[in-house]
Amino acid sequence: VPKVSEAHKQRRREQILDGARRCFARYGYEGATVSRLEEETGLSRGAIFNYYASKDALFIELAMEMSKRLTDVWLHEGFRAVLDAIVREDPDWLAVQLEATRRLRTDPGFKELIEEREEELRGERSERLEQVRPKVRDDVPLEDAVVFLSFVANGLALRHTVGDPLPDLDVIAQLVDQGVAPR
Amino acid sequence: VPKVSEAHKQRRREQILDGARRCFARYGYEGATVSRLEEETGLSRGAIFNYYASKDALFIELAMEMSKRLTDVWLHEGFRAVLDAIVREDPDWLAVQLEATRRLRTDPGFKELIEEREEELRGERSERLEQVRPKVRDDVPLEDAVVFLSFVANGLALRHTVGDPLPDLDVIAQLVDQGVAPR
Numbered sequence: 124v125p126k127v128s129e130a131h132k133q134r135r136r137e138q139i140l141d142g143a144r145r146c147f148a149r150y151g152y153e154g155a156t157v158s159r160l161e162e163e164t165g166l167s168r169g170a171i172f173n174y175y176a177s178k179d180a181l182f183i184e185l186a187m188e189m190s191k192r193l194t195d196v197w198l199h200e201g202f203r204a205v206l207d208a209i210v211r212e213d214p215d216w217l218a219v220q221l222e223a224t225r226r227l228r229t230d231p232g233f234k235e236l237i238e239e240r241e242e243e244l245r246g247e248r249s250e251r252l253e254q255v256r257p258k259v260r261d262d263v264p265l266e267d268a269v270v271f272l273s274f275v276a277n278g279l280a281l282r283h284t285v286g287d288p289l290p291d292l293d294v295i296a297q298l299v300d301q302g303v304a305p306r
Numbered sequence: 307v308p309k310v311s312e313a314h315k316q317r318r319r320e321q322i323l324d325g326a327r328r329c330f331a332r333y334g335y336e337g338a339t340v341s342r343l344e345e346e347t348g349l350s351r352g353a354i355f356n357y358y359a360s361k362d363a364l365f366i367e368l369a370m371e372m373s374k375r376l377t378d379v380w381l382h383e384g385f386r387a388v389l390d391a392i393v394r395e396d397p398d399w400l401a402v403q404l405e406a407t408r409r410l411r412t413d414p415g416f417k418e419l420i421e422e423r424e425e426e427l428r429g430e431r432s433e434r435l436e437q438v439r440p441k442v443r444d445d446v447p448l449e450d451a452v453v454f455l456s457f458v459a460n461g462l463a464l465r466h467t468v469g470d471p472l473p474d475l476d477v478i479a480q481l482v483d484q485g486v487a488p489r
Contacts (some may be wrong), residue, residue: 239331277457
């Protein structure tokens with residue numbers, strides 16, 4: 124059996140995640156059947172589930188990838204760039220993530236799976252939290268500031284999915300900075 | 307036929323709205339069947355649909371009622387009180403409203419119905435907007451400030467439905483005030 128290289132595995136993972144994201148966006152969570160996941164990724168169910176244990180695991184991975192990516196944008200380009208990045212996301216993909224909040228309430232298995240994954244990423248997360256420290260005023264608790272920013276980001280995502288007219292994002296970023304940015 | 311008094315009609319409307327809110331929260335939008343709406347309101351479908359044209363109309367009315375109520379809280383008690391009011395809402399009811407954002411994208415009839423209702427309430431809305439003017443700094447566009455506050459409110463609602471630990475709401479209100487409140 125030839126050894127599969129790390130680079131190859133990484134490309135496969137990306138192929139699966141990209142296809143799955145499109146599939147969830149197009150058909151909704153329930154509608155993203157295994158056959159449709161095969162179609163959108165161009166891979167067999169065997170190949171897909173070789174990398175991700177289940178449809179749930181795939182969905183959670185995608186949601187966490189987005190959250191991580193947006194944190195990186197904040198870190199390297201500022202919160203104004205985060206707002207732009209959200210508006211560039213596929214509204215259907217954002218909508219299906221919002222839809223999942225109800226499942227989080229009604230399906231204990233789904234919630235457990237997320238908590239396990241968060242537990243695994245705890246170290247990475249607290250490292251990132253340290254990195255963003257200089258972006259936040261000293262006199263504001265860092266965790267509260269991060270949650271505040273997530274409120275604004277999620278509020279924008281929600282509005283973007285609904286298709287309501289967007290506010291001036293420069294103004295929004297300024298309002299956020301007034302509270303959070305170091306003086 | 308005895309004439310039904312305005313007060314009686316008003317009580318009936320409240321009875322229907324309260325029962326319907328419980329019903330949507332408990333069973334989700336799809337699961338809130340007409341029989342279950344009858345059960346939760348204690349009224350027949352004839353009585354219910356005499357006041358509200360459809361399940362959609364009932365749902366939209368409830369969502370708009372909440373949005374109006376929270377604006378009144380902001381006006382009379384400040385934004386800190388809005389945050390408290392959101393945390394006091396039934397998370398299941400908030401979750402079903404979030405769930406509806408996907409339907410808004412996929413069901414043009416639902417979207418039209420909302421737009422019609424918003425059109426009817428346009429006068430009332432711009433009147434309320436004038437009332438909140440003194441709550442917002444002169445140099446911040448009023449519409450943008452209102453959208454910003456809705457981002458924070460919706461972000462909190464989302465977190466509340468998910469059941470993640472809530473931040474210190476005093477800190478959140480302070481961060482908001484830094485940007486929005488008159489100096």
